[in-house]
Amino acid sequence: MFEELRKPGGKLKMAVPRGALLGEVLDLLDRIGIETAEARGDSRSLVFDGGELMLITMRPSDVPTYVSAGAADVGITGKDVLLEQSDRPVYELVDLGIGPCRMVLATQKGDVAPSEHQRRLGMMKIATKYKRIAEQYFAEQGRQVELVEVKGSIELAPLVGLADGIVDLVATGRTLAENNLEVREEILGSTGRLVANRVSYRIRREEVDDLAARLRAAVSDAPGES
């Protein structure tokens, strides 16, 4: 198996995101007949043989890195990750509708609205993991902000005065609520996407097209999916 991973050709390699999306991704792959039992177990292995595909598991934010370099032929990750890493060229083929979430601007409950804050002080300090998305959002509106890049729990930043607000991804909004934050502005919506390497998209087009078509069908058949 490890031998096969490095050679061109062989089974199509799919970059699969660990974390919140993993369950939904594996369910979706199940539905199109990919073997996922091994990947569901508590193995420390990072690579699984899914029958027709090799499944390579990684952090969602690493998916564009592997796919754009051709280390994986296809991959699944959130639109938020793709936007944040828009300088890594990959083909975005299918909106899978999984893991829906929103990128928002949130501030502490009871604070004045960000627009009011900005009118008075001209400038806001915003903590985020999504520097590119935040930068573009505020620039398009002509608003001055100072972005503070943090890696971990961003909710902390406004609580202790590191920033006036945060730009972050929310699914249910529970973490925000529990940390006395509320959504002030919606920046964009995000769902999981099927992506492909530019070269694999051409050279292995039958397999890539077939996979995309089956995933598209599985997504549109699913009851209750957006």
Next chain:
Amino acid sequence: MIRPIPPGTRDVLPDEMRELRAIQSALLGTFDAAGFSEVRTPTLEYADALELADRSSADSAYRFFDERGEMLALRTDMTIPIARLVADRFRDVDPPHRLSYFANAYRAVTPQRGELREFGQAGVELIGVPGPEGTAEVLELLDRSLTAVGLSESVIGLGEDGLWTSLLQDAGAGPETIEQSSELLVSHDLVGVERTLTESDELSPEAITEATRMIQLRGGPEVLAEAREFGGEGFAAALDSLTANYESISGRSIGRKVLIDLGMLREIGYYSGSTIEVYDEAVGDVIGGGGRYDDLMNRFGLDLPAAGFTLYIERIHKAQLERGNV
């Protein structure tokens, strides 16, 4: 303590240098045998001369002033300097001009992406031969060049610049929708393209299905047949041009698959008509590119049709290494 060199540049040590030299002599030998003569242009050019070609393509990341206060720039590719050279030096020489080069070009890089600030390009420019015939000559030489460096499994992709715009125009899309969706297509965001067309409210559902299908068509001549059903007169004309190019290469000896790719849209601004990309499965990136640029020479004051290709030397070398045939 070592003395660093700028990110994206590198020292080449003797073993690798030998291999790069072998690539150089294989390629220049192939170009020469096909009647393409090597030229060299200065590494430093006047910034405004390069920008005559196309502001975005020639947008050099490295500009500085000389001792007289003139702005100089490092070239981003060799096509633009050669267009300048031909327009100024060969003004009174009868075309066609068949020229080749092996030279470095310079682009800005994102740190830690393994991108090169200074990289090698080998390629040809065929200036003064129009349409299918000139494109076919360039494609045949590209095929031979790839074989000469041992990359017999690489695939040549052939696209046509006007397909997307004409299909949308035929379907009634406005300029804003065309611009937005083209940007998304250049960045390969097919989900975004479909969404933009749907949200514009300018196209019928059938036209949207056609457009999203068209950009995913890639393969043999069967994709040309399928696309015949699409669009109106404008699209049919663009498709005719692509078909003529494809048919003109079938008369030549091309030893590899040419993949027709209706969704290919290249970033470089001066292309018109045919576009070319080269893929090798051993490298996750495009290893070469090119196409027609019939309007480029005119910007330098000499109205001649032109076509060419370039191969990225470091990626060619990487493909050879991955395939174990250095």
